[in-house]
Every structure is written in structure tokens, then in C-alpha cells.
Amino acid sequence: MTPPAEPPRAGTTAQPATVTPCTWPRQGRAAILVTGASSGIGAELARVAAREGIEMVLIARSAVPLLALAAEIGAAGPQAHALPLDLTGSGAVAALGAALAERGLCCEVLVNNAGYGLLGDIASLDPAAQLGILDLNLHAAAALMLAALPGMLARGRGGVLNVASVAGFLPGPGMAMYYASKAGLRSLSEALWAETRGTGVAVTCLCPGPVLTPFLDRAGTRDVRLFRMLPKADARRVAERGWRGFRAGRRLVLPDAGAWITAVGAPLLPRALLLPIVRRLQGGRA
Numbered sequence: 001m002t003p004p005a006e007p008p009r010a011g012t013t014a015q016p017a018t019v020t021p022c023t024w025p026r027q028g029r030a031a032i033l034v035t036g037a038s039s040g041i042g043a044e045l046a047r048v049a050a051r052e053g054i055e056m057v058l059i060a061r062s063a064v065p066l067l068a069l070a071a072e073i074g075a076a077g078p079q080a081h082a083l084p085l086d087l088t089g090s091g092a093v094a095a096l097g098a099a100l101a102e103r104g105l106c107c108e109v110l111v112n113n114a115g116y117g118l119l120g121d122i123a124s125l126d127p128a129a130q131l132g133i134l135d136l137n138l139h140a141a142a143a144l145m146l147a148a149l150p151g152m153l154a155r156g157r158g159g160v161l162n163v164a165s166v167a168g169f170l171p172g173p174g175m176a177m178y179y180a181s182k183a184g185l186r187s188l189s190e191a192l193w194a195e196t197r198g199t200g201v202a203v204t205c206l207c208p209g210p211v212l213t214p215f216l217d218r219a220g221t222r223d224v225r226l227f228r229m230l231p232k233a234d235a236r237r238v239a240e241r242g243w244r245g246f247r248a249g250r251r252l253v254l255p256d257a258g259a260w261i262t263a264v265g266a267p268l269l270p271r272a273l274l275l276p277i278v279r280r281l282q283g284g285r286a
């Protein structure tokens with residue numbers, strides 16, 4: 001596949017495109033697709049999933065780290081294909097389907113991991129970059145599930161591992177779009193877990209707390225009180241727990257004690273008490 005022109009990065013003023021839905025090939029050699037595999041949790045999930053010996057398809061915008069990871073995985077295990085692609089482009093899902101068909105592959109497992117966040121109040125951040133968060137973290141993830149799940153259900157096996165966040169358990173003043181995108185992805189994922197029960201297909205939602213990856217710098221959160229005070233999990237450990245939970249058919253995976261405490265505690269606290277605290281800790285005045 002020809003790599004697309006360098007896409008706009010988060011924080012630019014380019015208009016996000018709307019992903020156009022389609023469905024993917026139902027027959028072919030089984031492949032595990034990992035989005036956002038060029039760094040962080042996605043790269044670690046790809047390394048962990050590769051142990052199953054199934055062909056891999058690695059997706060992100062940056063070609064160089066994807067090619068390096070594909071070579072690393074291919075040297076020790078299954079063949080890995082690097083597909084540089086901006087998942088917010090209107091033709092992205094169809095392009096992935098065409099790439100699968102060209103290689104004689106079908107999607108056995110989809111790992112919906114690509115995502116980004118931006119710290120700042122709604123009026124201070126670029127509107128297109130904010131909508132881009134919903135486009136990638138929620139809309140593209142949903143379009144990929146719509147493309148992949150019909151084939152999985154027809155074959156009666158495989159599944160989807162969605163990487164949401166503990167941010168999906170509460171509203172996030174100071175990072176509102178990101179928290180909303182993760183709440184949407186978590187809701188969708190849990191609903192599909194219930195819809196697919198008993199079909200042989202698993203849908204799991206991995207919800208980490210802060211993890212040490214490039215995400216924190218990209219989002220502008222590194223010097224923010226909330227993120228400074230919270231311990232950062234190791235990306236490999238999060239990936240190991242996420243994959244194990246997915247293979248066990250779990251609905252939700254909270255990979256450590258901090259994630260458990262947030263997921264269970266945040267919904268119990270009165271919003272009027274909790275949200276001003278979150279707002280203050282994420283850089284603003286309550």
C-alpha cells in the first residue's frame with residue numbers, strides 16, 4: 001500500500017475528515033490488526049499478540065517505527081505487515097479492507113488502540129484538533145468494528161480489544177473531549193460484549209490509568225498536577241494484562257490497583273464534589 005501524504009498532527013488547524021463505513025473480507029488467512037502500533041501501548045500489544053503466531057497488520061501514520069516493529073516481529077515469529085495510514089481519513093477503513101484482500105487476509109482480531117488527547121479548556125484548544133479526538137478515539141474505532149465484526153460473527157471466532165481509559169468512567173473538565181471519547185468507546189465496547197456473548201467472538205475494553213508512553217507529552221499533560229502525582233504504569237505490563245483479559249473473554253480489564261480505584265470510586269462520588277477537583281488538578285481554577 002502506498003503511504004498517504006503526511007497527515008495533519010493533533011493540534012493543527014486541518015479539518016478532520018469523516019470516516020466512511022464499509023465491511024471487510026470474510027475469508028482469508030487469519031490476521032491480528034493493531035492500530036496505533038508505532039509506539040506505546042499499541043507497540044507492546046503487537047509484541048504480546050505476536051506470540052500467538054498469527055500474521056499481524058500494524059497500523060499508524062508513522063511509517064518508520066511501524067516498519068521497524070514489523071521487522072522485529074517477523075524476525076522472531078509471524079509475518080507482520082506495516083500499513084502507514086491516517087485512520088481519520090474518509091477512505092481509511094476501505095483502504096484497510098483493500099489491503100487485507102490484496103494479501104489474502106481476514107481480520108481475526110482487531111485491537112482498537114490508536115488515540116490521542118489534548119489538555120486544555122474547550123475555548124483554548126483548536127476546534128478541529130478537538131473534533132479529531134472524537135474522530136480517532138471513537139468514530140474510527142466504531143467504523144473499524146463495523147467493518148470487522150460481521151466477518152468474525154460469520155466465522156464464530158476472534159474478537160475486538162478496545163483500548164479506552166479510566167477517563168471513560170468520569171467527565172474530565174480540562175480534557176473534556178478525551179474523557180468523552182473514552183466514555184463513548186467504553187459504552188460501545190461493553191454493549192458489544194453483551195451482544196456477542198455466546199457467539200465465539202469476544203469484545204473486551206482495556207481501561208488503563210496513566211501509562212508511561214509518548215501520549216502524556218503529546219497531550220501536554222506531563223507537568224500537570226494530576227498526572228505528576230499519579231504513578232505511571234509500564235506499557236508492557238498493561239499490554240500483557242489487556243491481552244490476557246481479552247483472551248479470557250473479559251468485558252473490562254482494569255490493569256492495576258489505581259485503575260480499579262478510579263473505575264469503582266469515581267462513579268460513586270457526587271459530581272458536584274468530584275468535577276471541581278478534577279478541574280483544579282488538570283490545570284484550571286475550580
Ligand SMILES: NC(=O)c1ccc[n+]([C@@H]2O[C@H](COP(=O)([O-])OP(=O)(O)OC[C@H]3O[C@@H](n4cnc5c(N)ncnc54)[C@H](OP(=O)(O)O)[C@@H]3O)[C@@H](O)[C@H]2O)c1
Pocket residue numbers: 035036037038039040041042059060061062063085086087088113114115116117136137163164165166207208209210211212213214215216218
Ligand atoms: N498513556 C496513557 O497514560 C494512557 C492511559 C489510558 C489510555 N491510553 C490510551 O492508550 C492508547 C495508546 O496510547 P499510548 O499511551 O500508547 O500513546 P502513544 O504512544 O502516543 O500512541 C498513540 C498511537 O496512536 C497512533 N495514532 C495517532 N493518531 C493517529 C491517526 N490519525 N491514525 C492512525 N494512528 C494514529 C500513533 O501513531 P502515529 O502518531 O504514528 O500515527 C501511536 O501509534 C490511546 O488510545 C490512549 O488514549 C493511554
